[in-house]
């Protein structure tokens with residue numbers, strides 16, 4: 001993020017961060033979780049179903065000076081630029097009988113960075129995420145009253161939970177099996193898309209929706225894991241900052257939280273600002289169909305028509321909710337006359353210019 005390009009809110013956060021240092025339990029540095037992958041429940045580790053990783057799998061291809069020795073420094077890490085708005089974001093949650101249905105398009109309620117990462121973005125130097133954010137079909141049926149299983153189970157690569165913003169929650173690992181939060185470059189809301197275009201977080205985000213904060217300062221619910229247990233924010237009862245030391249190997253504990261509008265003492269997970277950030281393992285029984293939906297998203301993007309001016313026109317038309325043909329006619333022969341085109345479409349020239357520019361960057365030319 002360049003300071004000149006930052007939105008006022010992002011700028012305020014940046015300035016606060018510069019003044020105070022990132023407010024983490026470790027001060028302004030966090031131990032890197034690289035190598036902390038296990039095949040059984042282990043505190044501070046990710047119990048991963050995938051045990052072999054390709055060190056050359058796609059991901060950030062270069063680390064910068066925010067990683068020093070065994071630590072990384074959040075305030076020094078670049079952020080993917082942009083503030084792209086989406087429609088149809090959010091997760092719908094409905095309890096009927098013993099089931100909790102969660103549906104959504106996998107699109108967040110908040111703005112995202114411009115993906116693929118633009119060549120002019122300072123983040124491009126480190127991470128050339130070539131994926132475009134795409135809508136997903138999220139349809140989960142989870143137990144409304146989850147139970148702890150006899151044995152904890154491993155988490156898949158891909159979706160391990162859904163946040164109330166509508167975006168997926170992944171475990172702490174990137175494709176080569178490293179600490180994704182330390183290595184991968186995310187946008188101002190700590191999210192980015194994977195190969196199937198699924199936008200996701202690997203850890204805490206400033207943009208999460210938190211529901212039902214406890215009277216004692218316990219964080220509210222930010223989403224659901226695929227086993228049906230709730231995922232809560234960074235604070236435990238009494239407002240104390242959560243870390244692996246307070247949590248079990250799956251990254252949860254039993255404490256009083258607000259659950260479906262009522263105070264209840266029950267098992268739940270926490271986000272932490274230290275690795276593994278989200279879940280270490282599943283304490284309950286994860287939904288098989290949810291894991292399949294998560295796996296399905298790990299596919300290469302569709303080929304053809306996704307790049308170049310034609311794709312940009314389609315993206316822009318979609319954003320403006322008009323047909324590509326109508327936008328093409330309004331723009332006329334190149335070079336485009338934004339002023340006259342905007343007049344024809346009944347919108348402001350600045351809006352048209354902004355939408356076209358974002359579409360151009362998303363179409364990667």
Ligand SMILES: [Zn+2]
Nearest residue numbers: 180184194202
């Ligand atoms: Zn990721």
Ligand SMILES: [Zn+2]
Nearest residue numbers: 235236237255
């Ligand atoms: Zn708690």
